[in-house]
Every structure is written in structure tokens, then in C-alpha cells.
Amino acid sequence: MATKKKKTSKAKATSKKKTTATKSKEKKDATDVEDDELFKELLEDEDEEDIKQKDTSDEESSEDEELAGMHTINYDIKDLPGIGATIAKKLMDVGYSTVNSIAITPARMLIEEAGLGDKTASKIIKAAREALNIGFKTADSVWERRKSLARINTSSTDLDNLLGGGGIETGGITEFYGEYRTGKTQLMHQLCVNVQLSKEEGGISGKALYIDTEGTFRPERLIQMAESKGLDYREILKNVIYARAYSSDHQIMLIKDAMKIIIDKNIKLIIVDSLISHFRAEFIGRGTLANRQQLLNLHIHDLLRLSEMYPELAVVITNQVQSKPDTFFGDPTKATGGNVMAHGATVRIYLRKGKGEQRVAKMIDAPNLPEGEAIFALTEGGIVDVDH
Template identity: 35%
Template sequence: MNIEELEGVTPAIASRLRDAGINTVENLITYTIDEVAEILGVKREEAERIMIEAWKAKGYWFTPAIEIARRIEEELVFTTGSRAFDELLGGGVRTRQITELIGRFGVGKTQTAYTILVEALGSNSDITAVFFDSERSFRDRRLREIAALRGYDSDNIMKRITVVPVLSSHHLMETIKWADKLFQDENVKILVIDSIIAPFRTDYLGRELLAPRQQMLNKTLRMLLQRAETFNMAVVVTNQVVSSPEQTYSYDPLAGESPAGGNILAHASQERIHIRKGKGNVRIARLIDSSWLPPGECMFVITDRGVEDVPEKRGATKKTATS
């Protein structure tokens, strides 16, 4: 929807918004009132009036529940590559939410993200993807291998992936902000950040910087959620773990470590999956938090083809009771 179609938006206002990279109403609603007031150089009240019109136009006002149900039906679901893993997630990785892959170094977080990426693009020829690389983990050779072994055209898939090498937390936030036109024009339906926490842990060292780090992380996650919702995208992020040496002995294999990012990241992610190593190439995924699914675990393997089911149906999903 063009900016000019909003009531009260003059050609001069539209021009200033376009100069800031805001070309459509879909772009506009991802900004805050204060940000729009600063961009336009107007009082907050005028920016608020414009934003209310934008929210109304795109259905982010007082909305009948039946309309919300219709939006949910529009969501896309991408396979992880493993039926057991998909079952754990209620069908797979969904658009309009953040799916978080958590684990220690070498457990297969990036390989899982690669497989989701390849399957999404391979099964949907009309969509594209963006890969934000904060750990220099992007390897085109590995993506091509997974694609080819799964029967997809690796060249075609690579042409539909845009890579953003992330330099810092500020760089990550700004590139997300300026990617709105790309998201819309290129029909981006899956966005991967590997890893979400790395630039923040690098830029904000020491306990005295914990508060500003969490504020910046919160703002970045808010931007991601807004864009996931607006552009009907799946956002997949990988996350590291931190040790908890004060943890007493427990039979739980996840005791003694926690996802990095604290409560800020915990509240932003709709699905949180902790991945740990089993025997050999077997991995165990535990759904530790979801807005609509019960906790549970499943097994899968990582092979040349990426994520796959454990042979002989040993990867069955196990749901656990909730209190």
C-alpha cells in the first residue's frame, strides 16, 4: 500500500518518508511514533495521527477475532528436514514468529538452519531468503551440498539467498531496518540470523554494560518481530549458552547451562529449541518453551543431507506433561 493512500499524508510528508527509506505503509508500521516524528521533523501528536491511520489500514487496530484467525491461516510452515522434529514444532517452522535454536558449539545449530533454509527455498520457487552472518558461518559449499543431495537446483537456491555479513550489534539493527524494501520486493519469507547474541556479547563487555546491551537486544528483537508479522516471514535465530556453575547436580542434561540473552530473548522467541549431542551424529532437540505447544523432545541426525530422521524410527517425538 502506497504511503500517499493514507489519510492526512501530503506529498511533502510522503517525500520525507521515502527519503528515509519508508516506501509503503507496510514499512511505516514497523517504526515507532517517536521515530516517525524525528524523521518528519514534526510534533509527536502529528506523527501519532499518521501512525494510527497506518495501523488501521493494515489491520493493527481493534480487530475481530475472525480476522486474526484468517491471518493465522495465511502463515507458512517450513520443514526442518525431519518429520520427528516437525512434529515437535507442531508441523515445522512458522512464519510471523521467531524460532530460536539454542546449544553449545558444534551441536548443529547452523546445520539445522541451513536445512530449513534449503527446504523452504527448494519447496517454494517464488520466495527468497536473507542470511545475517554474525559468526562468519555462512558456507555456500555446504548449502549447495544439502540442496543437491535433497534433489534441488543448488544454483537456483543460491541465487535466492541474500547474505549480510554482520559487523556489530548496531550494524545488525540498521541493516534489518533498511531491509524493508528488500523484504517486500523480493518476497523474502525466511530470515536467518547466525547468531543473534554474538554481536551483542562482543560489543558490550562487562557487567556494567549489561543494561545497555539488553536494551539494544530488545530493540533489535522488536524490529524482527514487527517485520516477521508485517511481511509474513519466518525468523530463525541461533543462540549460544552460558554456564551456570552454581547449579547443583541434576540428572537433567540441560542443567548447568542457560540460553544467552536472558529474559529479553526468552520473551521474544515463540519457539525455543535446545539442541544437544547424542551418540555419533544423533542430536536431541528439546522444545523448552512455546506459546502454544507442550514441552517435548525428539531425536534427529545430521548427515551430508543436513537434518534427517533417525533411521528405523528411533527419532519419535516424546511429549512431556505440563503443570
Template identity: 35%
Template sequence: MSASDVLGILNLPPYSRRGFVRQPQGPRLRVGVSSLDSLLAGGLEPGCVYDFSGEAGSGKTQLCMQLSVNVQLPPDSGGLGKRAVYIDTRGDFSPERVVAMALARGLEPSEALGGITYARALSLQHLLVLLDKSLQEVVAGDAGLLVIDELTGLLRSEALDARERAEAYSSVVRALWRVAKAGCVVVATRDVVSADGLSPAGGAHLDTYACLSVMLKRRGELRDAVALSSPWSRASATFRIGEGGVEEP
């Protein structure tokens, strides 16, 4: 899928995504780590798709669970006061971690868990069905965040030729943007596939699908987040994964 194909999905002229991301139109969903929120231009904006890639252990799933808790906070506390929809393609979601994150944010654990609509996607077709259901929940005004953790594994596991794979990626990207344009923050994660750990899975099909793509890297006890293409000055951030979730380093 070319950049022009994706921009056609958005109905935006070339390069206007940058201004779209930089101009806040209302409350943003914050992680709660100052440098990471700065990298995200103050937080994740409803109406945008965000891409986080990285090796196993880089913090992708931890970040997704943290955002699923934070979105339930009121806007003056960095949330959107809404539910999260969490689509898990590998079974990495941990209710125990959500409980710890909720307690660290002053939320009742049972309410935080109840504020997450969880689904396990078992195939590409199942993922598309779940994305359609997610759109219905967003349109109803209940959900403010959609998470897909991880995006590319199901597509890589399907027996598809090059053309069919490209069409599958296109279908998923269009579904993600339908949800985003309904007023939702969309977060998707991707593995890395190259030996040097620098290339997100999906290749050219997904290089331009998101408003912002961020690579996560593990550095001892810390995690580094690097914007793969950033229209603003802050292009990197550092955080740690603690008992209470994603924290300041």
C-alpha cells in the same frame, strides 16, 4: 527485558502468542524431518520469531542453512517460494554445505546460493543496519526467511553497562519483530553459557522474545531438539546431520 515488554512489542495480550503460533494462516516453512516439523506445529510460520540455542556442534548453523535452502522450494514441497536473508555474525556460513543441501532437495546449486542474500555483521550497529535492509527486502516481497546466526555474541563483545546492554537487546528484538510482522519467518540462534549447557546466552533479556524457543543437544550422531516452553503436546524431536543436510534419524 520483561515478558510484558516483549508482548508490548508484539501488541498482543499475555499468552496470546501461543494461539498465534498454533493457528496456521497459510504455508509454513518445513525442515523436512517429521518429528522436528511436528515440534514446530507443522513448520515455521511467517510472522513468527523462532529461537534455537545449543552448544557448538549441536546443529544450529546446519539447521539455519537448511532452512535457507528449503524456503526457496514451492509451498507444496515445504517451502515458501522465496529468498532467504542470512546474517552471519561469526563466519560459520558454508557455501559448500548449501550446495550439498540444494542437491539433496533437487535444486540447482547456483540458484540456491543465488537465492540467499548473505551478510556478515561486524558490530551491533552493523547488525541493526542489516536488519533494516532485511525489512526492506521482506516488504518488497522477495524474502520469506531471515536468519541471524548467532544473536548474542556481538552484544556480549560490546563494552556496555547493564542498562546499555538491556537497551541493545531491546533494539535487536524490536528489529526482529518488525521483520517478522512484515510476513517473514525469523530464525535466530544463541549459544549456551552455563557449565551444564542448559542456559541460552542472553539470560532474562531474551527469555520471552520468541514465539518458540528450542534447545538443540548433540547425542552421538544424533541431535535432539527440545522445546523450552511448548503449548502443544510434541515437545521434543530427533534428527541427524548427514551429507545432504538435516535428515531423519
């Protein structure tokens, strides 16, 4: 019996070594010709386990699991079946560092950006979606997710209330458009300071990523705004990551590169000031309009995808305006970018000049907020309420 046990142990050890060697080889190869059977087997094992859990859990525990699944965005992507060290490195090198980022990305993008094969990309995305339980869910679970979203105050209570109370909401795109000198860039600078504040002070303790397309970013303004709040301006400046975009292609590339640093750098705010500038300058004439809108649409969807990947991230963009010559009554200005911009932003705010340093913000569109107006003022110390 003892001899038989020894042989069995040796056989098991030998079998284990072979399996380890096989898995190591698969991780090194990790291409289109990776072991489909192993991947299928792993997925089947997971499916069987999921079925068992569903059979033994009641409605309440099932709901808890779904809500818990929302927090798996920070899990290591290596936890997904079929992703070895080589594939994981390919994905992380181009910014796909979370399960959520993989789950909501089209297979075409993983193929192009990470150099994966068709089958590999599709299987990995499927596994990520199953891990997150992406699909139909009840409205109360959506409500639970929305309650977890944070806000960045604007330093104006009136403007914060217009935005739903508390300021700029994370998990979406907020657009401010208006003529020159209406406070768009000033507001962007203020948000760079305020995002760094604690939750109790109206911030979310994060850093800002500022993409400047017009050369209007000024660290001096950050210093003035920081000092008016009694903050150490040196720390404020260190926590704003800046990039100057010199063309529409460069601008698009910077947003794609942003994926790689959001988690590592604790980025909680992305600003693009202004989003449309290079597109208007480079695509001139009606003949280029279709191409411009297609490229702009892809760019906005990159930003939308970022806000979906990282619910604690706020994306804020500024936009220019153009005149409507056929308007005889009312304000003749409208936002540039057409329907692509209109549909891309979650919340749209129109800024116009008021008396002196006063500015008027008008709610144009939001899924859950009524139309309304707010008045704030621009001062040397930053954005303030009019009665300040």
C-alpha cells in the same frame, strides 16, 4: 442560459486548477507546516464514510471487512490521506513501504528515521491504523489470520512435528540455542534451501536473508543440501542474500536495512546466526549489562516488528549458551541474553548432542505447543530423520 453555463464551467475549471496547484505545492513542501486543515478534512470525510458503512452493514459484512483489511499490507502507502509523493519517498527510502509497517511503528521511529515532524508522524500512523482497523477484534478473526500463516519444513518430520507440524511458522521469531556443534548453523543452512521450495514440497517459494555474525556461513553446504534434493544449486545460491555483521551496531543497521528489500526481493526468511555474539563480546562486565540488555531488547523488537509487518516472513535466530555453576542436578546450560531473549522469541528450541551425528531438539517455550523432544541427524546432504 448558455452563457451562464459557460461561465459556470469556466469557474469550475479555474477552481479545479487552483485546487490542483495547491495540492501540488503541499506535496512539494510536505513538512511539519503541511496543511493541517486539508488533512483533517480528508480524515473527517473518511470517518463519515466509515460511519455510513457501519450503519448499513450487518455483523457478517463487518467481519468480512475486518478480515479483508488484514490484506491491505501491500496497498500503496500513498493511498493514506496526508501522504504525498515527498513524504511517501521519505518513508519508502527507510523501508516503510506498506500501510502495516507504518501502523505498528512508534511515532518516535518515523520521526528519527524518516525525518518527519511530530504532528505529521502521529497523523500518518493514526490514518494507517484506522485503515487497517487495528484495535479490538474477535478471537475468530485472529484464528482466520493464523490459519493463513505458512510454514517452512526442516527436512526432519520429527522436528517439524515438534514445531507444530510443517516446520517453522511465519509471523514470529523462532530461536534455536545450544552449545557448539549442536546443529544450529547446519539447520540455518537447511532452511535457506527449504524456504525456496514450493508449498507442496514444504517451502514457501521465497528467498532467504542470512546475517552472519560469526563467519560460519558456507555456500558449499548449500550446494550439498541442494544437490541431495535434486535442485539446481546455482539457483539456490542466487536466492540467498548474505551479509556479514562485524559489530552489534552493524548488525542492528542490517536489520533496519532489511526492511527496504523484503518485498522487492521476495524475502520470506530472515536468519541471524548468532544474534547474541557481538553483544556478548562488546559489553563486558556487570557495569555494561544494563546497556547491553536495552540495546538487545531494541534489536529483538526490530525483528518482532518485521514479523508483524510481513505475516509471510519467518524470522529464525540462533543463540549461545552459558553454564550455571550452582546447578548440581540436570543440565547446567542455559540460553544467554536473560529475560530479554526469553520474552523476545515466539518459540524457543534447545539443541543438544545425541549419539554420533544425532541431535536432540527440546521444546522449551511456545504459546500453543507442548513440551517435547525430537531427534534428527546431520548428514552430508543436510538434516534428515534418524531412521532415514
